[in-house]
Amino acid sequence: MTRPGTFNILARDGAARHGTLETAHGTVRTPVFMPVGTQATVKSLDPRDLHDIRAQIVLGNTYHLYMRPGDELVARLGGLHGFAAWDRPVLTDSGGYQVFSLAGLREITETGVTFRSHIDGSPHLFTPEKAVQIQQNLGSDIMMVLDECVAYGTEYDYTAKSLELTTRWAARCRDEHPIGQNGRLLFGIVQGGFYEDLRTISAQQLMEIPFEGFAIGGLSVGESPDEMRRLLAHTAPILPDDKPRYLMGVGTPMDILDGVALGVDMFDCVLPTRNARNGTLFTSFGKINIKQARFKEDDSPLDPECDCYACRTFSRAYLRHLYMARELLSYRLNTLHNLRFYLKMMEEVREAIGQGAFEALRARYRAAYEQSEQ
Ligand code: GUN
Numbered sequence: 318m319t320r321p322g323t324f325n326i327l328a329r330d331g332a333a334r335h336g337t338l339e340t341a342h343g344t345v346r347t348p349v350f351m352p353v354g355t356q357a358t359v360k361s362l363d364p365r366d367l368h369d370i371r372a373q374i375v376l377g378n379t380y381h382l383y384m385r386p387g388d389e390l391v392a393r394l395g396g397l398h399g400f401a402a403w404d405r406p407v408l409t410d411s412g413g414y415q416v417f418s419l420a421g422l423r424e425i426t427e428t429g430v431t432f433r434s435h436i437d438g439s440p441h442l443f444t445p446e447k448a449v450q451i452q453q454n455l456g457s458d459i460m461m462v463l464d465e466c467v468a469y470g471t472e473y474d475y476t477a478k479s480l481e482l483t484t485r486w487a488a489r490c491r492d493e494h495p496i497g498q499n500g501r502l503l504f505g506i507v508q509g510g511f512y513e514d515l516r517t518i519s520a521q522q523l524m525e526i527p528f529e530g531f532a533i534g535g536l537s538v539g540e541s542p543d544e545m546r547r548l549l550a551h552t553a554p555i556l557p558d559d560k561p562r563y564l565m566g567v568g569t570p571m572d573i574l575d576g577v578a579l580g581v582d583m584f585d586c587v588l589p590t591r592n593a594r595n596g597t598l599f600t601s602f603g604k605i606n607i608k609q610a611r612f613k614e615d616d617s618p619l620d621p622e623c624d625c626y627a628c629r630t631f632s633r634a635y636l637r638h639l640y641m642a643r644e645l646l647s648y649r650l651n652t653l654h655n656l657r658f659y660l661k662m663m664e665e666v667r668e669a670i671g672q673g674a675f676e677a678l679r680a681r682y683r684a685a686y687e688q689s690e691q
């Protein structure tokens with residue numbers, strides 16, 4: 318097996334790259350979309366479903382799994398791979414972001430972040446070391462450093478101090494998990510809010526630390542799409558060319574294609590899974606809502622160009638009925654479809670980069686997604 322952490326770029330098309338990232342649970346072909354499995358499950362799907370739609374790697378959340386059922390319990394039951402019967406790579410977020418978005422009464426110090434559980438109000442402390450230990454207990458293939466993601470609109474001085482703290486925390490995470498240990502990887506996270514110069518400083522400081530990859534955090538936090546693209550276009554090219562780049566928590570199909578065009582290799586987002594559960598479906602002809610009356614007696618497949626089980630088997634009329642009746646199968650079929658749409662798009666992206674046809678592919682998606690506003 319090739320050494321985990323090895324990142325080989327196989328093809329380039331403009332700034333877009335197609336490559337392979339080695340992990341302790343196999344190879345990830347990039348650019349990749351990682352379905353979100355916050356609670357050690359991609360909501361409504363099982364591992365067989367994930368294999369069927371050709372998911373390569375899934376995401377888990379340190380914050381949630383530490384709270385419930387507990388990372389030490391997960392460790393005793395074989396880590397996330399054994400516990401959740403998932404045999405492919407797992408990436409875990411550090412908990413930083415969830416503490417800032419979910420938990421109550423946070424207090425940030427040099428040591429770490431204290432907060433109250435969103436489940437029972439109990440007090441907890443995450444230090445950089447603790448965040449790494451939890452991710453080690455979860456058996457994560459790709460761990461993320463503990464970071465502070467500042468809210469949209471945070472002023473310059475606070476953002477500048479915050480990114481320095483994120484850098485010091487990142488160095489402590491690397492000390493807690495030295496490079497190469499157990500074949501598990503650790504990624505740094507660039508912060509710096511919506512200030513280009515602070516993004517540069519954050520990236521430069523983190524690049525002094527030997528991470529196996531670099532994430533761009535603090536985006537998709539309430540800014541306009543134009544603002545996100547401005548920061549991404551500034552930040553992505555600064556990051557090392559020979560390491561994977563991961564845009565956290567983004568986004569729509571067009572956000573992802575625009576990220577790929579700027580040289581991003583990895584993406585995760587709750588959008589396809591969350592939208593599936595409220596009937597919003599991504600198709601080759603744009604975004605639709607299955608509850609619309611026009612689908613009431615529509616006998617055609619949801620998306621004739623999709624190869625997922627839902628599209629191969631059921632009509633729009635049936636999918637609409639399941640949704641209107643709030644049937645459990647609606648969640649599963651809609652999630653299967655939306656994730657397959659994202660994963661198939663990434664397969665097309667990888668192939669197009671190999672053929673020098675990425676811009677043509679992006680234009681095709683733009684034509685479908687301009688009219689449906691995503
Ligand atoms: N997920 C989306 N954005 C972020 C971020 O800035 N930091 C972390 N840790 N996770 C994220």
Ligand code: ZN
Pocket residue numbers: 619620623624625626627628629653654655657
């Ligand atoms: Zn489908």
